[in-house]
Amino acid sequence: xxxxxERRGVETEVYQPAEDSALLASVAEDAVESGDRVLEVGTGxxxxxxxxxxxxxxxxxxxxxxxxxxRQARDRGVAAVRADLVAPFRDxxxxxxxxxxxxxxxxxxxARDDWMETALTGGEDGRAVVDPFVESxxxxxxxxxxxxxxxxxxxxxxxxxxxxxxxxxSAVALREESYPFETLxxxxxxxx
Amino acid sequence: xxxxxxxxxxxxxxxSELELEVDERADDEEVLAGTxxxxxxxxxxxxxxGIPNLLPPDMRDDVPA
Numbered sequence: 001x002x003x004x005x006e007r008r009g010v011e012t013e014v015y016q017p018a019e020d021s022a023l024l025a026s027v028a029e030d031a032v033e034s035g036d037r038v039l040e041v042g043t044g045x046x047x048x049x050x051x052x053x054x055x056x057x058x059x060x061x062x063x064x065x066x067x068x069x070x071r072q073a074r075d076r077g078v079a080a081v082r083a084d085l086v087a088p089f090r091d092x093x094x095x096x097x098x099x100x101x102x103x104x105x106x107x108x109x110x111a112r113d114d115w116m117e118t119a120l121t122g123g124e125d126g127r128a129v130v131d132p133f134v135e136s137x138x139x140x141x142x143x144x145x146x147x148x149x150x151x152x153x154x155x156x157x158x159x160x161x162x163x164x165x166x167x168x169x170s171a172v173a174l175r176e177e178s179y180p181f182e183t184l185x186x187x188x189x190x191x192x
Numbered sequence: 193x194x195x196x197x198x199x200x201x202x203x204x205x206x207x208s209e210l211e212l213e214v215d216e217r218a219d220d221e222e223v224l225a226g227t228x229x230x231x232x233x234x235x236x237x238x239x240x241x242g243i244p245n246l247l248p249p250d251m252r253d254d255v256p257a
Contacts, residue, residue, distance in 0.1 A: 037200070061200060065251070072244045079197055080243050087204035088237075088246035094200070 012112075014069040017047040019100055019177070020184055024150045025051045027175050027186040031148065032056040036095040039063065039140065041133065045118060046073025048098065053078065058096075063089075066115050075151045085133050089140045097137055097147045101130040103155040112168035126155040127163075134163050138191055147189040148174070152182045164189050193223050193244055201228070206250050208232035218242070 025048045040049040043062035053060040062073045062081040070080040105126040161171045169189040176188035216225040228237040
């Protein structure tokens with residue numbers, strides 16, 4: 001059965017850049033330096049990775065679990081790797097890791113079981129993907145490396161900050177923007 | 193993928209080094225097709241259309257179409 005999104009010709013395979021992407025890209029452009037090696041996890045269309053590479057001159061690698069996403073990212077000229085979060089990256093490889101995770105709490109009634117759902121939903125509480133990311137990311141950070149992660153008020157910023165603390169990070173919000181249904185924050189996680 | 197990407201990649205299972213087997217290169221030397229082989233566990237990860245697939249074997253098929 002084709003659903004409404006497909007009948008209307010809306011993209012169903014790869015999340016396209018939106019307000020959250022723009023916010024993460026803007027913060028990352030200010031923070032990243034030209035000599036940095038950067039990983040963007042869950043790159044989707046590759047738009048954030050491309051912008052950071054273009055604006056800063058940094059060496060940017062992009063990963064996604066979705067093969068349609070890695071193809072779009074590669075078509076933008078970004079080095080793309082199909083990966084589960086940071087699993088296939090070496091210890092200490094990156095100065096900066098960026099992530100705009102799927103964060104919407106799951107709505108069982110609207111479940112679609114396609115790649116767009118993978119891109120949008122973070123399980124029952126919205127944290128099913130960001131939690132394992134926070135728990136595993138420190139391994140791939142270089143000395144003085146840090147993480148920029150986008151978190152929505154729908155996901156629970158306090159909960160993510162608390163988990164980051166348990167995983168040995170200090171967390172600070174670099175930027176916040178309010179929208180009608182949510183507030184988006186970019187958190188900087190630094191190994192304490 | 194450019195060969196320099198090897199500097200940041202490892203086996204997703206045991207984090208050991210990977211060895212690159214090249215089947216096809218582009219004019220600019222970029223690797224278009226080949227295999228990344230774990231030097232420790234021997235697991236093989238395909239490179240197709242210039243993109244290495246480093247998902248753990250049990251995740252390769254466990255995904256939407």
